[in-house]
Amino acid sequence: MSPDLVPRLDPIPLPGPPWLFQVLLVLTFFLHVVFMNLTLGGTLLAAVAQARAGGVGDYRSTLASRLMGINTYGISLTITTGIAPLLFVQLLYQQFFYSATILIGGVWLAFLGMLLVGYYAAYAYKFRGAPAARPGRGRGGGAGWLALAAVLFLLIAMVHVAVNLIHAQPGKWAALAANPWSILADRVYWPRLLHFLFASLGFSALVAAWWAVRQARAGREPELNGEIAGWAWRWVLWTTLLQVADGFVLLFVLPREVLLGLMRGGLATLLPLGAAIVLGLGLLMMISRVRRPVEEPGTVTGVLAAMLLTIAVMSITRQQVRALYLEPVTSGVELASAPQWGNVVLFALLLIAGLAVVGYMVREVLRHPATGPEAA
Amino acid sequence: MDYPIFDVGIGGGVLMGMVAITHVIVAHFAIGGGLVIAASETLAARRGDRELRELAKRSSLMLILVSTVFGAISGVGIWVVAGLISPATISALIHTYVWGWAIEWTFFIVEIVAALVYYATWDRIARRTHVMIGWIYFVAAYLSLVVINGIVTFMLTPGRWLETGAFWDGFFNPTYWPALVLRTGIVLVMAVSFMVFPALRASPAARPRLARWLGGWLLAGVALAYAGYRWWEAALPESTRALFLGERPGLTALADTRSFLLWALTAVLGLGLLVLVAAPRALRRPTAALLMVAGFAFFGGYERLREGVRKPFLIHDYMFSNGILVSEIARLNEEGILSRAGWAAHAAAEDPAGAGRAIFRAQCASCHTLDGYQALRPLIDPDFIEANLYALWEQGGEYVPGEPVDKAKLDYPFMPPFVGTEDELAALAGYLSSLAVPAPPTVAGGGP
Numbered sequence: 123m124s125p126d127l128v129p130r131l132d133p134i135p136l137p138g139p140p141w142l143f144q145v146l147l148v149l150t151f152f153l154h155v156v157f158m159n160l161t162l163g164g165t166l167l168a169a170v171a172q173a174r175a176g177g178v179g180d181y182r183s184t185l186a187s188r189l190m191g192i193n194t195y196g197i198s199l200t201i202t203t204g205i206a207p208l209l210f211v212q213l214l215y216q217q218f219f220y221s222a223t224i225l226i227g228g229v230w231l232a233f234l235g236m237l238l239v240g241y242y243a244a245y246a247y248k249f250r251g252a253p254a255a256r257p258g259r260g261r262g263g264g265a266g267w268l269a270l271a272a273v274l275f276l277l278i279a280m281v282h283v284a285v286n287l288i289h290a291q292p293g294k295w296a297a298l299a300a301n302p303w304s305i306l307a308d309r310v311y312w313p314r315l316l317h318f319l320f321a322s323l324g325f326s327a328l329v330a331a332w333w334a335v336r337q338a339r340a341g342r343e344p345e346l347n348g349e350i351a352g353w354a355w356r357w358v359l360w361t362t363l364l365q366v367a368d369g370f371v372l373l374f375v376l377p378r379e380v381l382l383g384l385m386r387g388g389l390a391t392l393l394p395l396g397a398a399i400v401l402g403l404g405l406l407m408m409i410s411r412v413r414r415p416v417e418e419p420g421t422v423t424g425v426l427a428a429m430l431l432t433i434a435v436m437s438i439t440r441q442q443v444r445a446l447y448l449e450p451v452t453s454g455v456e457l458a459s460a461p462q463w464g465n466v467v468l469f470a471l472l473l474i475a476g477l478a479v480v481g482y483m484v485r486e487v488l489r490h491p492a493t494g495p496e497a498a
Numbered sequence: 499m500d501y502p503i504f505d506v507g508i509g510g511g512v513l514m515g516m517v518a519i520t521h522v523i524v525a526h527f528a529i530g531g532g533l534v535i536a537a538s539e540t541l542a543a544r545r546g547d548r549e550l551r552e553l554a555k556r557s558s559l560m561l562i563l564v565s566t567v568f569g570a571i572s573g574v575g576i577w578v579v580a581g582l583i584s585p586a587t588i589s590a591l592i593h594t595y596v597w598g599w600a601i602e603w604t605f606f607i608v609e610i611v612a613a614l615v616y617y618a619t620w621d622r623i624a625r626r627t628h629v630m631i632g633w634i635y636f637v638a639a640y641l642s643l644v645v646i647n648g649i650v651t652f653m654l655t656p657g658r659w660l661e662t663g664a665f666w667d668g669f670f671n672p673t674y675w676p677a678l679v680l681r682t683g684i685v686l687v688m689a690v691s692f693m694v695f696p697a698l699r700a701s702p703a704a705r706p707r708l709a710r711w712l713g714g715w716l717l718a719g720v721a722l723a724y725a726g727y728r729w730w731e732a733a734l735p736e737s738t739r740a741l742f743l744g745e746r747p748g749l750t751a752l753a754d755t756r757s758f759l760l761w762a763l764t765a766v767l768g769l770g771l772l773v774l775v776a777a778p779r780a781l782r783r784p785t786a787a788l789l790m791v792a793g794f795a796f797f798g799g800y801e802r803l804r805e806g807v808r809k810p811f812l813i814h815d816y817m818f819s820n821g822i823l824v825s826e827i828a829r830l831n832e833e834g835i836l837s838r839a840g841w842a843a844h845a846a847a848e849d850p851a852g853a854g855r856a857i858f859r860a861q862c863a864s865c866h867t868l869d870g871y872q873a874l875r876p877l878i879d880p881d882f883i884e885a886n887l888y889a890l891w892e893q894g895g896e897y898v899p900g901e902p903v904d905k906a907k908l909d910y911p912f913m914p915p916f917v918g919t920e921d922e923l924a925a926l927a928g929y930l931s932s933l934a935v936p937a938p939p940t941v942a943g944g945g946p
Contacts, residue, residue, distance in 0.1 A: 127840050129500040132586070133823070134593035137665070146600075195614045201570045202610045206603050208577065212589065213596050220501055220585035227504040227582050234575045241567050296844065299502060462665050465597035469604065476604040479638075480611045483631055487615060490624035 128292050128451055129217040135458040136213065138466055143210050144441065150206035152437040156430070157200040160329065162275045163322030164189045164196065165244065167330070167357065169272035172265050181349040187248075188350075189330060190268065194248050197241050214457075215289060218448065222289035226281070226302045233281045240274035243267045276319075283315045290447035313372040320365035325429060327357035331415050332426050338416045351415040351422075358425070359409045366402045376443070383446035384439075394438040401432040501585045501821075502841040503859045509871030510583030510864060515805075517579050519798050521572035523688060526681065526797070528565035528609075529643055530689030531557060532636035534715050539629050541711075549704035550711065554632075555620050556696035562617045564692070566610055584864060586821035587812040594659075594668060595649045602645040608638035643681060651677045654808045655734065660815055660900050676733045680726025684797055686719025687766060691793035694774075694786040706778035713774030720767045727763075727800065737904040738807050741911065748906055752806045759799030765792040810914040815902050818914035820864045825899040827917050831891075835860050835918035854929025857922050861914070868933060880931040887923050887930075890916040 136143065168189040175183035211219055223230045247267040284305045288298060291308075298304060305311060331354035338347035373381065384391045408425050415422050445452075506513050535554045542551035580588035592599070612635035619628055648669035652659065659668030690712045697708045731739065742752035769792055773785045810819050817823050822830065826838075835857055836843040842856035866874045894915035897903050905911040916923060 127502075127844055129585075129840060130838065132589045132593050134590055134663075136593065137596055143596075195618070198566045198570065198610055198614060201574065202607055205574065205606065206600065208574065209592065209596060209599050209603070212577070212581065212592050216585070216589040216592070217501075220581045220589070223578070223581050224502045224504045224585070227506075231578065231582065234571060234578055238568065238571050241571065242563075245563065245567070295502075299841075299844075460663075462597055465601070465665060469597055469600045472601055472604040476608045476638075479608050479634060483612060483615055483634065486627045486630070487619055487623050490627045491622060 127221070127295050129221060131455070131457070132216060135460040137460060137462040139459050139461055140214065140457045142466070143214050147207055147210035147214060148437050148441050150203065150210065151440075152434050154200065154203040154207050155433060155437065156325075157196055157203055159322040159325040159433070160196045161193060161200045161322075162279055162319070163324070163326030164193050164329075165240075165268070165272045165275050166319075167323060167326050167354075168193070169265075169268045171353075172268050181346050182353065184346060185330060185334075185350045185354065186268065188333070189326065190244060190248050194241075194244050197244060201237075215444075215448075218289040218292065219285075221292070221295060222285050225288055225295060225298050226284055226305070229281050229302075230285060233278050236274040236278050236281075240271045240278070243271040243274070247271065279318055279322075280315060283311060283318065286444075287311060287314070290444055292448075292451050309375045310372065310377075313368055313375055316368045317365065317372050320361045320368060321433065324358050324361035324365060325433070327354040327361065328422075328426055328429055330354040331358060332422050335415050335419050335422050339419055344416070348414075348416045355409070355412065355415045359406075362402070362406050362409055366406055369399070369402060377447070379449070380443060380446040383449065384442065387442065387446075391439070391442050394435045394442070397435045398432055398439055401428055401435065405429060405432065500838050500840045500842075500860075503863050504582040505863075506583070507867070507870055509867050510579075512871045514576075514579050514583060515802075517572055517575045519801055521569065521576055522801060523794055523797060524564055524569040524572065526643075526685045527688040527692045528561060528569050528613075529636070529639040530685030530687070530715075530719070531561050531565070531692060532613075532632070532639045533685070534689045534693060534712070535561065536629065536632035536636050538711070539632055543625050543629060549700050549708060553693070553697055553700060553708055556699060557693050558613075558617050558620070560692060560696060562613060566613050570610070584812060584819070584821060587817055590813060590817055591649065591653070594663075594665070595652070597665065598645050598649050598669065602642050605638045605642040605645065609635060609642060612638060640685075643685070644678065647678050647681060648674055653811075653813050654804060656814055656816060660902070672735075673730055673733045676726055676729035678726070680723055680730055680800075683719045683721065683723025683726055684800075686715050687723060687793045688797065690716040690719065690770070690774075691790040694781065694789060698781065698783060698786060705781060709774045709778035709781045713770055713778070716766070716770040716774060720763060720770065723796070724763060727759075734807070735902060737902070737906045740906045741807055742803070748911060749806075752803060755799055755803045755806060759796050759803060762792050762796035762799055766796055809912045810910075815897075815900075820861050820914055822861070822914060822917055824897045827894045827897060827915065830917040831894065831919065833919075834922055836922065852929075853922070854925040854927075854932075857918060857926045858929055861916065861918075861926075874930070875933050875935055878930050878934040880934045883930050883934075884924070884927040887916050887927050891918075891923055 168186040171182040171189070172186040175181075175186065244267070247264050250264065250267075287308055287310060288294070288305055294305075294308075331351045334347040334351040334354065338344040338351065373384075376384075384395055405425060405428050408421060408428065412418050412421055412425075504510070535557050538550050538554040538557075541547065542554060577588065612631055616628065616631045616635055619631070648671075651673045652668040652671050655671045655673045656668050657671035658664070659671065661667075693712055694709075697705065697712060700708050731743065741748040742756050747753035766789065769785065769789045773780045773789065808814060811817060812819055812821075815824060830838065836853065842860040845852060845856050845859065862874065866872045868875050889909055890913060892915075893908060893910060893913075894917055896908060897915065916926070918926075
């Protein structure tokens with residue numbers, strides 16, 4: 123370890139108890155990662171579906187358009203929900219986080235450019251390239267925009283996994299300063315990246331299948347939606363299978379102290395980790411038993427709920443793994459705090475009010491659909 | 499200072515300027531655009547004005563593409579760049595204002611969802627509902643400005659916060675209200691600067707009417723911006739005003755920036771009166787582009803002035819541009835800068851002759867490059883460098899923790915003091931001397 127390279131703590135005390143910020147970090151990260159899964163996995167899945175589609179009218183082409191139709195909004199929500207965990211991680215782990223981003227400053231900065239181009243590429247596909255939007259043009263230009271967005275989002279995931287591993291391991295900073303690319307040789311790097319990748323593919327495929335099942339059950343293009351659901355469901359199955367396998371690999375390639383810390387952490391660490399493993403295996407069983415998702419809408423919805431729950435408990439484990447990684451340099455360090463309780467209450471009230479306004483808007487929109495002269 | 503240094507060839511300040519100025523332009527459009535779009539749709543519904551409604555609709559696509567994409571990403575970009583070039587500052591700001599940002603985030607969620615819903619539901623939901631969503635968007639967007647304005651103005655005029663460290667003392671600081679009025683004007687100027695382009699796509703018959711409608715908003719924006727700007731100037735501490743105001747301003751570059759922004763605002767007013775109000779048929783792409791350039795020039799000029807008068811601080815009277823705190827000058831003079839600059843010391847340890855370079859990286863590199871932006875090499879005179887640094891070291895005595903400094907008294911009002919031991923001063927002087935551009939050889943006899 124080179125603790126001398128760890129910058130000193132900010133002299134200004136935390137404006138709230140550390141546990142509160144940790145809870146907020148995990149909660150908001152969970153929200154972010156749900157949308158992030160749709161952005162990353164949905165775009166990759168759309169790119170694959172688009173590439174495999176036989177032509178206009180192919181159900182995979184419809185699936186690609188559908189996924190990207192929601193993704194242009196989903197990307198916005200990924201960024202919006204990403205702001206809060208980025209805020210709290212800077213607050214709680216400033217000396218580690220900033221050092222890590224500086225050590226790979228070039229690529230960290232580049233992620234902004236990749237996000238910008240990827241986002242506009244998603245819009246370009248939606249407005250210009252999507253086969254559904256330009257019938258008769260086949261699968262030409264649009265596929266290129268989609269592939270570009272997919273590659274860029276994958277690169278962004280790689281950057282984020284790198285920053286997370288670097289910030290948690292100050293002992294490697296001196297070596298990383300000499301060769302930042304060596305983070306790719308960290309034995310945790312690739313299993314961790316795959317863990318996010320499989321989750322995002324599986325979750326997006328599941329959302330696509332769930333939506334198609336709902337549409338089919340409502341009598342809207344049952345055949346097309348049946349095909350989409352069947353195709354997406356196979357993706358859910360295979361990525362979940364790979365995810366469970368990769369999850370065990372990731373667990374056992376963790377540094378020994380981190381793994382031991384998880385095992386010795388008592389209920390606090392074993393409960394979320396155990397729940398995630400049980401949920402993962404349970405999901406696999408539930409998914410593999412569904413032959414035709416359109417005929418089992420209840421199970422499909424159950425799988426979606428179980429997957430969301432799995433992501434939630436994994437978010438807790440992820441935070442605990444970070445804490446265990448950093449334990450050698452943080453043990454005995456007490457974060458000073460001078461809570462601003464008034465602001466905590468104000469934030470909580472405004473968050474509730476904000477979410478209520480969001481709920482109100484969505485409800486109003488659903489309640490007052492209109493077409494023709496009555497429409498806005 | 500005790501973080502690793504992110505070497506960016508163009509200079510950290512330039513990078514931040516590029517990201518921040520493009521972000522604020524777009525972000526202010528997002529707010530003002532929200533108001534003008536919502537008002538346009540409301541009025542269009544009342545009057546049955548299809549062209550005005552189309553203006554709102556086309557502008558909402560622009561709002562989505564420019565604001566929710568570029569604005570959101572460049573907003574994150576400000577944190578990203580700040581974390582790379584001045585991590586200690588952004589950390590101090592976040593420690594002080596995390597709840598401010600968290601509160602702003604709640605508004606931001608509403609703003610983004612409202613923007614997406616608003617855009618996606620044209621022609622799909624009842625008019626009243628759609629108009630209402632437009633107004634919800636604007637209110638949420640404006641409230642986010644109300645919050646961020648507190649944090650931005652705090653950096654320049656932290657006010658009573660220096661004594662109390664209390665959130666609200668820093669938030670409602672001496673320039674909070676003037677800056678809010680000024681920015682309210684700016685959001686309208688930015689809205690019109692962007693919306694004249696969708697207005698150009700209206701039918702020739704409707705264009706003058708739409709131009710006048712936008713002209714009204716522009717004039718209101720200019721009036722608010724001017725009043726807010728003058729109020730902002732008046733609210734600044736006297737020693738800061740002296741830097742760029744009066745007959746003999748302390749820093750002519752800043753005085754020039756002030757003239758520039760006021761002329762740019764005059765140009766906005768003149769162009770607005772001409773092509774939007776008096777002769778709206780003159781609204782064409784080139785005149786619209788001129789109006790937009792003038793608007794950006796005014797806003798960019800103000801942002802540059804605001805950043806400029808804050809130097810040498812990142813948080814006025816609390817933290818210098820290089821991350822060193824006013825409160826630690828004395829201790830660092832005693833213990834040495836390398837006692838705290840872990841990364842710089844690490845570099846020095848690997849290269850024993852590199853202590854001077856390490857001190858440069860710890861104290862100077864956050865603003866200066868060697869040959870690029872704010873290049874140091876051409877300024878170095880080996881005969882005087884030690885004396886210059888000594889003067890900068892002495893200047894540290896002018897700063898008293900918790901008290902505002904009188905910048906008019908400083909020999910180098912833009913520069914943080916040099917802090918560190920005498921040995922460190924000598925090491926830095928030696929390093930800088932070694933960089934100096936050699937004087938051109940003198941030819942015996944001189945002259946051609």
